[in-house]
Every structure is written in C-alpha cells, then in structure tokens.
Amino acid sequence: MSTSQLVFFGLAFATLFSAVLVIAARNPINSAMSLVATFLFLAAIYAQLLAHTIAVLQVLVYAGAIMVLFLFVIMLLSLTHLGDPTPPPALHQVVGGVAAVAVLAGLVVAIWRWHEMAPVGRAREGLLRFGTLEQVGGLLYTRWLLPFEAVSLLLLVAMVGAVVVAKPRI
Amino acid sequence: MQPSPVDIQHYLLLAALLFCIGVFGVLVRRNALVVFMSIELMLNAANLTFLAFARDRLDDAGHLAALFVIAVAAAEAAIGLAIIIAMFRNRGTVNMEDIRTMKY
Numbered sequence: 310m311s312t313s314q315l316v317f318f319g320l321a322f323a324t325l326f327s328a329v330l331v332i333a334a335r336n337p338i339n340s341a342m343s344l345v346a347t348f349l350f351l352a353a354i355y356a357q358l359l360a361h362t363i364a365v366l367q368v369l370v371y372a373g374a375i376m377v378l379f380l381f382v383i384m385l386l387s388l389t390h391l392g393d394p395t396p397p398p399a400l401h402q403v404v405g406g407v408a409a410v411a412v413l414a415g416l417v418v419a420i421w422r423w424h425e426m427a428p429v430g431r432a433r434e435g436l437l438r439f440g441t442l443e444q445v446g447g448l449l450y451t452r453w454l455l456p457f458e459a460v461s462l463l464l465l466v467a468m469v470g471a472v473v474v475a476k477p478r479i
Numbered sequence: 480m481q482p483s484p485v486d487i488q489h490y491l492l493l494a495a496l497l498f499c500i501g502v503f504g505v506l507v508r509r510n511a512l513v514v515f516m517s518i519e520l521m522l523n524a525a526n527l528t529f530l531a532f533a534r535d536r537l538d539d540a541g542h543l544a545a546l547f548v549i550a551v552a553a554a555e556a557a558i559g560l561a562i563i564i565a566m567f568r569n570r571g572t573v574n575m576e577d578i579r580t581m582k583y
Contacts, residue, residue: 331500340512344516358531420495423491449546463550471560
C-alpha cells in the first residue's frame, strides 16, 4: 500500500468519524465543532484530488464563514434545554433510519456497477495546471461567466431575504 | 499526467457513506440546527463526487460545479438560519417535533 493510499484511508476514517459525531452529539455546539473537523479533513481529501482551489475555498467559506454563522446562531438561541435524556425513537425516526441505510445500499450497488463498466479516464497530456487557481479562475471568467454572475445575484437575494426573515418588525 | 494513486471508486464510496450519514441525521434528529448541519454534510458529499469525477476525467468543469455548490450552500445557510431564528422567536423551540401547525 502506497503512502498516498495510507493518507487517503486515514483521512477517510477521520472524516467519517467526525461526521458520525455530528449527528450523534447531543449538544449542538459539539455537533458544530465536529462539522468543522469534517470540513477540514474533507479539504485535505480535495487537495489529494488535485482540487487545490476548492480545498482553499472549503476552509475559507465552509469551515470559516458558514460555521461561524452556525456557531453565532447557536450562541444567540442559547439552547440550555437539551430535551429528555433518552427520548424513545418515534416510528417515523425508525423508518427514516432504515431509509438512510437503504439509500446507502442503493448507492453502493450503483458505484459497484459503474466500476464494473470500467470507464477509462481521459489522460490528457500537459495538464499540469489542473485544479490551480489560474485554471479555475480562467474558466470562471470565460465559459462560466453567466452562472458566476447569477450566483452573485443569488447571494444578494439570500442576504436581503435573511434580513427580512430574521427581523421581528420591518 | 498519471492517474490517481487511489481508486476513484474509493472516493465515491466515501461520498456515499457521508451522504447517508447526512440523510440519517435529517430523518432521525429532532433539533433543527443539527438537521441543518446534516444537510451541509450531504452537500459536501455531492462536492466530493464532483471532484472525484473531475480528477478521473481531468476535466475542470467538476471544480466549477463544486464552487457553485459552495456558493449556493452559503446562501442556503443564511436563509435557513434566519428561518430558525424566526421560528425560535415565535415558538420558543427549535425542536422539529413541536412545529406541526402546517402538518395537519
């Protein structure tokens, strides 16, 4: 087993472990901190996939901005009451858990069948700039300019909407 | 450029597991904030799939898709957390079981 494989399996295990902690923790603050850890491990996996730009954005936007927003809201609501110690699972929760496992089984079968088809990756030569900020930025401002501008409009609408929804009186 | 040292389907399996942990959190947890964090987990699993296929095919379009997913997730987090704040102000709870006015 090569070094990069060892690194991948270590990162994958750490990602899954912290992701399980997100949904298992009783205190939302513990969930949020586990989610930050998950995002950081995922950023390392993105870097291993040569997606350097997205790895940086993952740390800046996800682990930084979005999680600060989450923690801010958790602190703002100051949830002291965490509910009953062990609430009995309702029927719809049991059904939901079974459905999640069924989705996982379906995805694993789909990945397995995809692997059996064994598509060959197009190994283009001389693509040493793959995933760098230069390459992604160049595409963003040429071929993907219209979606990029649409996203800026979306963020503006979301910003105004958040203020309108969260304000008690306009 | 040599192929990825780790098989692509390993990344896909990791993304599938991450996505299903998110689905489990959305369907089973009662706290609206934790449900929201589970949605973020699912979005990240989708991003991982985009980047794995981008690496396999050496196509930068997957990176752009992941970038747009991150931007949409930021917008979604802002709106969703505002809704949770409004819900807490009106009802005094973020428990999904207690919010059932529109259900019946």
